[in-house]
Structures are given as C-alpha cells and as structure tokens.
Amino acid sequence: MLIKKLIANSSQEIDKIIETNLEKYLEILCKWNKTRNLVSRNLSKVELAEHIFDCICLMPFLDNKSIIDIGTGAGLPGIIISIMDKNKEVVLVEPNQKKISFLLHIQAEMGLKNLVIKKERFENAVLNSEGVLVARAFTEPNKFIEILEQKNIENSEIIMMVSEEIKIISPNWRVVYTASEAEKVLEKKRGFLNISRIEN
Numbered sequence: 177m178l179i180k181k182l183i184a185n186s187s188q189e190i191d192k193i194i195e196t197n198l199e200k201y202l203e204i205l206c207k208w209n210k211t212r213n214l215v216s217r218n219l220s221k222v223e224l225a226e227h228i229f230d231c232i233c234l235m236p237f238l239d240n241k242s243i244i245d246i247g248t249g250a251g252l253p254g255i256i257i258s259i260m261d262k263n264k265e266v267v268l269v270e271p272n273q274k275k276i277s278f279l280l281h282i283q284a285e286m287g288l289k290n291l292v293i294k295k296e297r298f299e300n301a302v303l304n305s306e307g308v309l310v311a312r313a314f315t316e317p318n319k320f321i322e323i324l325e326q327k328n329i330e331n332s333e334i335i336m337m338v339s340e341e342i343k344i345i346s347p348n349w350r351v352v353y354t355a356s357e358a359e360k361v362l363e364k365k366r367g368f369l370n371i372s373r374i375e376n
Contacts, residue, residue: 178225186361197259212274214250231256233358242307246298247314258288267292269301312337334371
C-alpha cells in the first residue's frame with residue numbers, strides 16, 4: 177500500500193475509500209505503463225506512487241471551481257483530483273491517442289462521472305474561462321506563459337506543478353512559488369507556481 181504509506185507520513189487526511197481508489201489507479205497505471213509508456217516506462221511502482229502523492233498535495237490549493245488539466249498525459253493530476261473530489265468537474269486536455277485510450281479506460285473502470293476528456297492540443301482548445309488551469313509536466317513555465325499570451329487566457333487561477341522554483345519575468349503575469357508538502361515527505365524538490373494576470 178505505497179500511497180497509504182506516503183499519506184500516513186503527511187498531514188493529508190483522506191477517506192479510506194479514496195485511498196483504495198488511488199491505489200487501484202496506481203495498479204492500473206503500472207500495468208498500462210509497461211507497454212504504452214504513459215509516463216516513463218523506466219519508472220518503478222514506487223516512483224509512480226510518488227507522482228500520485230505529489231498530485232494529492234495539490235488538493236489543499238484548489239477551491240470549488242472546475243479544473244482544467246492541460247496536457248494531462250496519464251491523468252496526473254486530473255485523475256487524482258477527480259478521484260478525490262467527485263463534486264468537482266475535471267476536464268482533461270490531451271492530444272495523444274494512446275493516452276486518451278488509457279484515460280477513457282480509467283474513467284470507465286473507476287466510474288468517474290465528473291470527468292470530461294478532450295482529445296486536442298491546448299493551443300486549439302476552447303476552455304471554460306472560470307475553471308482553474310492546472311499543468312504538470314506539460315511544458316517549461318516560460319513557454320507556458322507564451323501560450324497563455326497567444327490564447328489570451330483570462331482564467332484568474334493558473335497553477336503549474338514544478339520540481340523547483342523557477343524565476344519568470346513577464347510584464348503581464350505575476351508568478352508566486354509555493355513549496356509542496358510532497359517536498360518534505362519525498363525529500364525531493366516539489367512545488368507550485370501560482371500564475372495570475374496583472375491587471376493593467
């Protein structure tokens with residue numbers, strides 16, 4: 177019970193049923209990842225569990241708004257958010273068909289009715305401007321800022337999950353780094369970039 181152990185070493189308080197569902201997601205991800213390289217085929221089960229725990233630590237930073245997970249890949253963090261809060265609508269944006277197939281399988285297998293899966297590139301996606309944009313391993317932060325500018329994104333809340341504090345200097349965006357609890361538990365650099373548009 178790798179995820180349960182990580183949660184026990186943190187301040188996160190999670191329902192036992194949710195813990196079980198997160199472990200189930202880990203098992204399915206491990207199985208599919210061996211043949212489809214959804215995250216990285218070389219990652220061990222322990223490392224995949226750490227990725228999931230990293231996403232769990234994002235939850236306290238999210239409010240009641242819907243979530244839009246950009247370039248979700250294997251569903252990190254979108255699937256985790258969907259499992260942990262069934263009252264929150266979660267939109268997954270992913271262009272890769274093999275990853276879409278995995279996401280659809282997870283959705284059906286785990287009965288995630290609050291999940292919407294969109295097969296398209298973020299650059300082309302039409303998104304709910306009231307949802308919180310979340311990105312993890314999508315692209316490097318400065319490139320992400322460029323895309324936000326090109327799309328004229330109006331979302332007031334944007335969170336990037338990062339492995340280190342990254343300085344971004346932009347005249348139109350304010351970026352604040354917050355360390356994640358995962359950093360202490362995993363003993364690896366983990367944090368969030370909170371990005372917001374500067375009002376002119």
